[in-house]
Amino acid sequence: MREMTYIGAIQAGMEQVLREDPSVVVFGQDVGGFGGAFKATEGLQKQFGEDRVFDTPICESAMLGLALGLASQGMRPIVEMQFADFATTAIHQLLNNAGTMHYRTGVSASMTVRAPCGGGMGGGPFHSEELEAIFCHMPGIKVVYPATSADARGLLLAAVQDPDPVIFLENKYLYRREKQLLPKHGDPVPIGQASVVRNGYDACVLTYGAMVPETLHAASHLSAEENYEVMVVDLRSLKPYDEETIIAAVAATSRVLIVHEGWRTCGFGAELAALIAEKAFHLLDAPVRRVTAPDVPVPFARELEDVYRPHADTIAQALIELIEF
Amino acid sequence: MREMTYIGAIQAGMEQVLREDPSVVVFGQDVGGFGGAFKATEGLQKQFGEDRVFDTPICESAMLGLALGLASQGMRPIVEMQFADFATTAIHQLLNNAGTMHYRTGVSASMTVRAPCGGGMGGGPFHSEELEAIFCHMPGIKVVYPATSADARGLLLAAVQDPDPVIFLENKYLYRREKQLLPKHGDPVPIGQASVVRNGYDACVLTYGAMVPETLHAASHLSAEENYEVMVVDLRSLKPYDEETIIAAVAATSRVLIVHEGWRTCGFGAELAALIAEKAFHLLDAPVRRVTAPDVPVPFARELEDVYRPHADTIAQALIELIEF
Amino acid sequence: MWTDDIAAKVAAVDAAVWSRMLELMVLSRKTDERLIKLYHQGAIRGSVFASIGQEAIGAAAVLNSAADDLFAPCIRDLPVHLGRGYSPVDIFRQALGKTAGPTRGRDGNIHYGNPGGGVYAMISHLGAMLSVLAGGVMARRRRREKTIGFAFLGDGATSTGDFHEAMNLIAVRDIPVLVIIENNHYAYSTPTHRQYRCENLVDRALGYGVDGLLIDGNNPGEVYITMKDIVEDIRSRPRPFLLECDTMRMRGHGEHDSFAYAVPRLIQKYTRRDPIRMAVRGMKSAGLITDEVYEALEKRVEAEVREASRQALAEPGPDPATLCDGVYTDA
């Protein structure tokens, strides 16, 4: 067992698949000798050679196309977007190309797109985006979003093994803040399974990414201060999402709060609320609430970003209102 | 008064703004002498000259950037995407560039992006997409989607007058199917106002685009055959959407069906359902249902596309289930 | 290097190659003509995008390819599909949206490929397939060494960011792809002078640090022999090559397009330079074919194509119940 940070777990996951599966390659901007903008690929080129871990020019569309081409011939590429934000220059390669290949031609494309996302560190409008709602709208694409070191490694292993394109969202705020003791060898965490990270009966929170620890803080606080016990569900997989666990959480609590760091309108939380309004309506005792970022470009200054991102206290406040509704 | 098709109304709207406002220019692929892939700009270059109506190379990102640059200096560009689907190559120019300009720099960008969308005519996966959920997720961007000739012209006029970037979604299926008698001179239809196109009390349908006529068919059928009276709300504007009219419709009917032609997961319908689950929960007598396309690339063959797209009969069926819930 | 003494080299092309090339071009032409007829009869949804007048390019590429090579055809490359494993019945199935077709009715017209024959199915977004092909070539060369790629793009597609990103990437990584620009004077209605400002598109080769050449894309012998040299070269010394082929789109963009904007002089010029005509002329002067033999070929192919279209028309379309199958591999 050793302590692994969230980003260390991602690095360990890549190291493991590179070692165990010769069809894995890793590429992206500055991922080689430099080890990536966040050092997630540090040491990998040295260990596995330029053939397996390599730099590309600045060309997100060609990078994603290259990954799709590699995958179409049985390789298992892992491509790093330097920031998720830059994937917006090449949405067609995901939505139209990777996402439709199996449906149209029967050829599987096992590719993993690593996309560092999220704010909280003054990245400003172009280095902090949360684009999961856009990615989850694409047929043929899977989307995962770990909140812990264990899940980061496990979902990365699962993404690489998965026969289809998986967008692996990794939260920059958690990179060095999340740590866990983990065994040397990782096992895949199945895609599509949520995890109940705290039990409770007064309400449940459906969340993911950096909002999982924020929510857990809020829940402990409410338990200690208000005697409210809140269930917290870490979705982990956003597409497909774990309908069964979600419905069970609603059934157990009758009150639902959805929390995410992305924009509100047409955000991923809307899908969760719609699911519940359709399939768990009769289980509800209160309106389904969303705590999200407002529809505003991610601001740079701390004063603004602090109110832009949901925090434990905003979440706790919303929970109190929901429970006392 | 003269009869105008939906596409004729779009053309008339462009003709009017080109005539009345010298700061308007129209450009895109093949929009000049050829009059555009769908003939929406037919005759405009002849009338207004190559300076005002011009062809570009195939470069969606540079086209949108050019529009933003023109707008930033007080022009009012209208840029045509040959198909909405191709805007996926340049999402960053909308989401990151146009959508953030005013917030970051205080400079308004009055630009209109015309994006022909929707299926029903065998366009296949790359010429039929409905991408409104992606566009509506972008802070700083407005999105309109007319269903009638009058709204097509009126919303186009409003979009061009609007100080901010507006994505004007136009439905190809309606291009020559929708017709209305309209006065020669058009007036803007305010952005942000839905229209109740049929009254009823047993349930309401929230919809837009090509699903408006389908829903109206379903509603007449139910009225004639089942004695059910269904209210139909044509949203017209998707961002901002008309919360007041939506909530009033829910209050009047207590049963809500959401219908759209785009994909289900993280589709625009999810946002509507979430809004209702949060703000109109206590008004509901039944779960909020969505009738949408499945999460599948838009198929080409008629046999598949016919079941892919919602139709009057699937809508009627869903309404019966909802009303009899 | 590529330009010297093409004539002599063309003369040295052997009889078997000539006749395979001619047959492939005729097969493509007749299939296109049939597709056009079906479209105007209302049997085909959407539109039909013909390769007529550009057949020499795809045919020559196919004849210079090895079994393990990979292709990324674009709009006007019916000979590639027909030369890499599909027969006319597959093409009709595709256009008609039949279950037994390459995309099982899920996509139409030119958006199909043949994985078994190393042919990628293009997406519409022009330029997007070049990097995909590059990835495929990269993957295969890790296993089998000798694979090269053949990419096809129109003049209009060169304006896309995707073309540029992929060209630059394959140049930096020495990925052996023969990038073929079929410059057919138009991108939909847009003539080349509104598409680019350089003299010739091959002028872009320098900016990527790759070799390039401009050839007469309607001269089957020249296309064949030039590609032969390039293919041998990049197969042994892996790197991209930019080959611009001058040609002409002889029909509207699609059959829905009246083509009213076409400059008559261009149509006349390229009618005289029709690649099938040129092949027949060359073969005749070399004593490789007679009018009778050619007419017999045409007849045979016409019959084959008619029969294929009849067969495809009679086949069933997809079962609506399969709509959601296969969006993911295991579902």
Next chain:
Amino acid sequence: MWTDDIAAKVAAVDAAVWSRMLELMVLSRKTDERLIKLYHQGAIRGSVFASIGQEAIGAAAVLNSAADDLFAPCIRDLPVHLGRGYSPVDIFRQALGKTAGPTRGRDGNIHYGNPGGGVYAMISHLGAMLSVLAGGVMARRRRREKTIGFAFLGDGATSTGDFHEAMNLIAVRDIPVLVIIENNHYAYSTPTHRQYRCENLVDRALGYGVDGLLIDGNNPGEVYITMKDIVEDIRSRPRPFLLECDTMRMRGHGEHDSFAYAVPRLIQKYTRRDPIRMAVRGMKSAGLITDEVYEALEKRVEAEVREASRQALAEPGPDPATLCDGVYTDA
């Protein structure tokens, strides 16, 4: 045309231009040095991206521009901001996220512009601003005729699809933009040989059908005089021009970057060729400056910059209640 007798032309640059250029470069350098200090003191969120070593390029562009011209600066163009209307206090406000700053704390570091000075605020997505600038120039020329654009891109940014689409578009439409590539040997950690395969990036000019030139971007006189000729030319005969400036990034990509990958030989070479040093040397040999005058300038600027940073530090950050204001024009 641009290369002949540069030396004589440089000698002819008048004293006023020389001293304005020197002052602007020194102001930029000292502002950068202060930003770096503030960053390492923990006062600045995110990172700091310095223009150090590349100041001649932005300064020369500013000095060759007219009031109505438009700019699209990129990562290393602090002299453009300082030369087109901002003073150091604005730069510190931007870096510190202060309300009175160019983006009012909504964006940080290099993502700002000055609409009043004709300077666009870049978005991060490299290459995306070239077409925006083109649109701005197009709009202004419809009204005032003489506007031209100055676009700045790094070597790495030339690999993006956006660079290509915009270059091709402005070439086709004859939009007068001086496209300046600041080739500083690295894109983040990536050296140019992994970024492109052509000899020089200016080799791309041919493929767009535009004129191009490669110059020594660290030689202020050469940069100034070359731009002067180009600017006069494209202002009267509107069309783009591609100008590659050889230079060197003298610090890490941002101040968070240790720059461990830097090749020492390059650092040494370009330290000797520092543009401020070169300007001082040139001015001294022309009798335009003395060591004492230069030192006094440095001191004065240092004091000005120190005072500006002190002022900005003392200012308030944005009011959280304004978070949602101004996403749209009327809201």
